[in-house]
Amino acid sequence: xxxxxxxxxxKNGKRIVETEVKMATQKLVPLTGDQAVAEAMRQIEPDVVAxxxxxxxxEIVMNFSQFVADGKVQTELIPVESEHSAMSACVxxxxxxxxxxxxxxANGLALMWEIxxxxxxxxxPIVMPVVNRALxxxxxxxxxxxxxxxARDSGWLQVFSESAQEAYENTIVAIRIAEHKKILxxxxxxxxxxxxxxxxxxxxxxxxDKVKKFxxxxxIEHSLLDMDNPVTYGPIDLQDFYFEHKxxxxxxxxxxxxxxxxxxxxxxxxxxxNHDLLEEYKLSDADIAIxxxxxxxGTVKATIDELRKQGMKVGLLKPRFFRxxxxxxxxxxxxxxxxxxxxxxxxxxxxxxxxxFSEIKAALYESKKQxxxxxxxxxxxxxxxxxxxxxxxxxxxxxxxKAGKVKSLVNYLGVRD
Amino acid sequence: MKDMLEIxxxxxxxxxxxxxxxxxAESALELGKSIQAFPEYGPERAGAPIRTYTRISDxxxxxxxxxxxxxxxxxxxxxxxxxxxxxxxLSDKGVLVVNTTEDVSAIRRKANFTKGKVxxxxxxxxxxxxxxxxxxxTPMLGALLKVExxxxxxxxxxxxxxxxxxxxxxxxxxxxxxxxxxxxxETKIG
Amino acid sequence: MAKKxxxxxxxxxxxxxxxxxxxxxxxxxxxxxxxxxxxxKCINCLQCWIYCxxxxxxxxxxxxxxxxxxxxxxxxxxxxxxxxxxIKMERE
Numbered sequence: 001x002x003x004x005x006x007x008x009x010x011k012n013g014k015r016i017v018e019t020e021v022k023m024a025t026q027k028l029v030p031l032t033g034d035q036a037v038a039e040a041m042r043q044i045e046p047d048v049v050a051x052x053x054x055x056x057x058x059e060i061v062m063n064f065s066q067f068v069a070d071g072k073v074q075t076e077l078i079p080v081e082s083e084h085s086a087m088s089a090c091v092x093x094x095x096x097x098x099x100x101x102x103x104x105x106a107n108g109l110a111l112m113w114e115i116x117x118x119x120x121x122x123x124x125p126i127v128m129p130v131v132n133r134a135l136x137x138x139x140x141x142x143x144x145x146x147x148x149x150x151a152r153d154s155g156w157l158q159v160f161s162e163s164a165q166e167a168y169e170n171t172i173v174a175i176r177i178a179e180h181k182k183i184l185x186x187x188x189x190x191x192x193x194x195x196x197x198x199x200x201x202x203x204x205x206x207x208x209d210k211v212k213k214f215x216x217x218x219x220i221e222h223s224l225l226d227m228d229n230p231v232t233y234g235p236i237d238l239q240d241f242y243f244e245h246k247x248x249x250x251x252x253x254x255x256x257x258x259x260x261x262x263x264x265x266x267x268x269x270x271x272x273x274n275h276d277l278l279e280e281y282k283l284s285d286a287d288i289a290i291x292x293x294x295x296x297x298g299t300v301k302a303t304i305d306e307l308r309k310q311g312m313k314v315g316l317l318k319p320r321f322f323r324x325x326x327x328x329x330x331x332x333x334x335x336x337x338x339x340x341x342x343x344x345x346x347x348x349x350x351x352x353x354x355x356x357f358s359e360i361k362a363a364l365y366e367s368k369k370q371x372x373x374x375x376x377x378x379x380x381x382x383x384x385x386x387x388x389x390x391x392x393x394x395x396x397x398x399x400x401x402k403a404g405k406v407k408s409l410v411n412y413l414g415v416r417d
Numbered sequence: 418m419k420d421m422l423e424i425x426x427x428x429x430x431x432x433x434x435x436x437x438x439x440x441x442a443e444s445a446l447e448l449g450k451s452i453q454a455f456p457e458y459g460p461e462r463a464g465a466p467i468r469t470y471t472r473i474s475d476x477x478x479x480x481x482x483x484x485x486x487x488x489x490x491x492x493x494x495x496x497x498x499x500x501x502x503x504x505x506x507l508s509d510k511g512v513l514v515v516n517t518t519e520d521v522s523a524i525r526r527k528a529n530f531t532k533g534k535v536x537x538x539x540x541x542x543x544x545x546x547x548x549x550x551x552x553x554x555t556p557m558l559g560a561l562l563k564v565e566x567x568x569x570x571x572x573x574x575x576x577x578x579x580x581x582x583x584x585x586x587x588x589x590x591x592x593x594x595x596x597x598x599x600x601x602x603e604t605k606i607g
Numbered sequence: 608m609a610k611k612x613x614x615x616x617x618x619x620x621x622x623x624x625x626x627x628x629x630x631x632x633x634x635x636x637x638x639x640x641x642x643x644x645x646x647x648k649c650i651n652c653l654q655c656w657i658y659c660x661x662x663x664x665x666x667x668x669x670x671x672x673x674x675x676x677x678x679x680x681x682x683x684x685x686x687x688x689x690x691x692x693x694i695k696m697e698r699e
Contacts, residue, residue, distance in 0.1 A: 030443040030452065123620035142458070163481075184619065195481050199455030200439050202446045222624055230626030237621045244614035245621050251614070295481035302480035386482045 028202030033164035033191050036203045037103070037129045038063035040171035042073055043211040046127075047098035050078035050089035054108040055141045056193040057131040061103060083108040087115035087126075094124035095233040097220035099175070101126065105193060106133035106147040113151075119186045120155030121249065122233055125178035125218075126186040128156075129171055132294070132345075133193040134381045142382020143193040145294070146346040149355045155249050157187040157256060158323040160293040164201045167191035170320075172206070173267045173275065175215045180263065183256045185249075192295040194382065206271055214270050256324045277326040278319040280333055282308065286315025288397035289334065291360060292343040293319050296378075296385055300343075303390040314394050322356070327363040334360070335367040339401040341393045343413070345379045353377075353410045374406045378413040389414050421474040422567060423484040427503055428493035431463040433554030437493065438469040440558060444568040444576040445473040453478050466501055473567060489514060489564065493540070493557050504530035512564045512606075516540040516553045521607030536564045538604040540596075547596045548589070555593045559600030570601055630678075634661060638681030640696040642674055648693035655685035655694060
């Protein structure tokens with residue numbers, strides 16, 4: 001599908017770059033979100049990938065396996081029998097000092113749950129693309145964020161991608177972020193199941209050598225396999241030290257808030273991009289605004305363009321990172337908005353709204369202005385969200401702005417009564 | 418071309434509606450357009466009614482929801498007119514492109530679509546005669562291009578060649594190109 | 608007793624950054640009963656060496672030579688397993 005891209009081959013264990021096809025890298029290639037992430041993994045060429053296929057992540061593992069079979073990467077691919085084993089193998093491999101990746105969705109993430117926490121607690125910088133899918137039941141294979149939102153307290157970094165292009169780019173930059181010596185936390189790179197994972201878009205793939213140069217070599221400080229300097233990973237950690245290790249994790253996550261922008265700045269400079277912890281779209285002069293992430297942010301942008309033509313001062317705040325949570329950036333971006341709607345693609349039953357909402361609302365408690373804010377749960381189990389739904393939210397926000405108060409804190413958008 | 422072209426494809430699982438939507442999008446991408454091609458996955462079974470979508474624009478496409486007001490609707494399987502509202506969302510400027518043995522007025526009645534244009538093409542017959550199997554998806558691309566030259570027949574043919582040649586070999590690939598060209602010739606618009 | 612280190616001073620992730628650290632942990636202080644071997648009865652079957660959970664039975668050239676009291680917790684498994692009952696547990 002990308003015949004004209006620079007291609008690397010391995011002959012007799014030596015890496016040979018086919019220079020004659022090295023031009024035309026700016027050209028867009030038609031790829032799905034899953035294929036784009038597989039391309040990122042090909043360019044990253046991790047030492048180890050241990051993964052188990054699950055819809056809608058399957059094409060990531062499938063395409064990457066093809067790269068391995070074709071000799072385009074020298075990655076050790078471990079085809080495990082379950083996600084629990086996938087993450088277990090990743091933990092062992094990462095502790096040994098190998099650059100390690102896996103990928104999953106929904107029930108696969110649920111099955112690896114126990115080891116998800118262990119990966120983070122052991123401070124292993126595993127990068128895991130997660131193609132967001134509803135966590136059953138009733139059984140459903142389509143997009144919502146209940147899978148990764150459930151893992152929000154696992155200690156993993158979480159970045160959400162609007163498009164296939166962003167999923168590709170986030171996968172690359174996540175390597176540098178996770179492996180940063182002052183962070184050393186695993187990272188989930190999320191994109192919307194089917195909506196972007198299975199949609200073909202024109203993707204700009206960076207040149208292989210540029211990606212390889214950007215991510216650099218990974219060296220671990222204490223390798224589990226260093227026989228001359230033996231270490232222990234994962235010993236029992238009871239009342240006397242466990243709390244201190246958790247405190248370290250909290251500090252690493254907090255520190256990530258200042259380090260991630262530095263890494264992103266380097267990424268932006270290298271690849272001519274404009275990534276940040278969050279993205280404002282026509283927000284600076286907006287009266288009312290939506291906070292939405294992933295593919296929905298794109299649909300909100302298109303709706304904003306339409307409403308702006310009608311003179312409505314509407315804007316969007318698209319957070320990329322949920323973990324670490326950029327609290328101060330939310331306060332800065334949203335304090336001057338008169339009425340805000342936060343869109344959550346997962347529910348948190350009986351909580352004060354969805355995960356994004358409860359945290360953003362809590363953040364705004366520290367804002368002197370405390371803008372009016374409301375929550376919409378939407379799109380569960382892949383329920384489509386259309387510009388018409390977004391327009392309804394903006395019209396609700398107009399009413400809230402006029403009335404000066406929020407009548408209903410948590411609302412359900414697009415569900416049948 | 419208007420700001421953004423939106424196309425909805427109706428087919429049955431296994432008839433290549435997804436492939437058709439991608440061929441068109443990828444051909445447009447080659448011309449420097451922004452594109453999206455995506456299926457609406459329901460129950461993934463051979464024969465189940467499915468929809469796929471293509472978006473083509475001169476500007477970056479940020480919307481990520483299914484097409485509701487298509488410019489063109491392509492119906493790859495004629496029996497679908499009985500079970501789905503194929504003309505849904507089509508404006509009076511829209512065109513309904515149907516694989517059928519019937520004529521324009523019969524389809525207009527059947528689809529209850531009086532506002533815009535209707536194009537008909539017996540793509541099943543063409544595919545049976547040229548390919549030897551009922552794969553009406555590629556000929557329906559020819560029918561759509563007759564209605565609107567979104568990309569040139571040659572640009573489309575080149576994309577089909579690029580994608581098909583490794584998969585099905587040169588002979589069958591060229592048969593597909595031939596089927597597209599014949600459908601282009603035989604499509605009637607009214 | 609030494610003050611335990613705070614979160615800023617310990618390796619991250621629960622890592623133990625060197626090997627053999629169990630040796631530094633003087634479990635001998637836990638002992639309330641102490642194993643004493645009667646070498647004249649010992650048949651050097653080394654059952655005590657196999658069963659000791661703290662590797663505290665000292666063996667040299669295939670012969671049982673006594674106990675490592677720095678690490679012996681006084682659990683009494685050796686006395687219990689000894690087929691000739693040549694190990695007895697005495698109060699500290």
